[in-house]
Amino acid sequence: MVLVAKIFEIKGDMDFATMARKLKDFKEEETYKDKKLLTEILDLKLQRDTLFGIFTKDYVLTKFYRRGTVETLVTEEVPFWIKKWGRRTFLVPLAPSKPRGVKKLLTDYVANKLSEILFIKLGSIVETYIPHQTLQKLHESNPHATKLIWFDQVDIPGVKKLALAGTALADTSLYREYLKHGKLWYIVFEVVKKRLVVGVTRNSVITLFSRSSVEDFVSFIFEEIFPLIAETEEGKT
Secondary structure: OOEEEEOEEEOOOOOHHHHHHHHHOOEEEEEEOOEEEEEEEEEEEEEOOEEEEEEEEEEEEEEEEOOEEEEEEEEEEEEEEEEEEOOEEEEEEEEOOOOOOOOOOOHHHHHHHHHHHHHOOOOOEEEOOOOHHHHHHHHHHOHHHEEEEEEEOOOOOOOOOEEEEHHHHHOHHHHHHHHHHOEEEEEEEEEHHHOEEEEEEOOOEEEEOOOOOHHHHHHHHHHHHHHHOOOOHHHHO
16 A cells, blocks of 8 residues: 655644644534534644644545435545654644545645644645755665656756656666756655655655555654755755
8 A cells, every 4th residue: 555645844833732732622513415524633642742643524425326426425534743853843644545536635735724723824834845956865875776766847848857767767877967957856766774665755745655554654754754854945946
């Protein structure tokens, strides 16, 4: 099963005990026809510098059946972690894996909703960025571990993205040529010491392609990805 997480930063100033209290009490209810739809946070746990919870939201799924429509109630669940790292505080929601035809509750939505719950406004939880130069160093430190590279911001007319995969990754001259025309947006590589294959984008979307537990995947993000995240606007370039 592929696991996907996205890393955000909490910019608002709030201690963990206050965050836990606000999130624990949160519940919203809306009515759709005769159905009650809930949005709430469950299983909240605070342990030292980490706050864990599950963001849940009910919605109505409409499907076509025998030339008509059938409505089904669905609950989407998104596990999330709020973690202190140095002087910074990160939010890591895990995107749900759903069967085809069922929409995903996006991690961006969860980040914005938590910002509203905690700080009564949007913008207190923001996206994080891993600089192009950091992804470049990550690849060049062990090129044989890289499986795929996507380049964006390509300056060749009519070309939006460039990719290197398979045997093309061993072509150093082609890689250098692509670097002249674009920036690394996404790389897939093997973390040899942990036997994991992961994908990382500049806007801190982390995808796990190999078999692993959720706990090990999240621990990998805490230990290996947090240090890569830029603290300044330069990370967006």
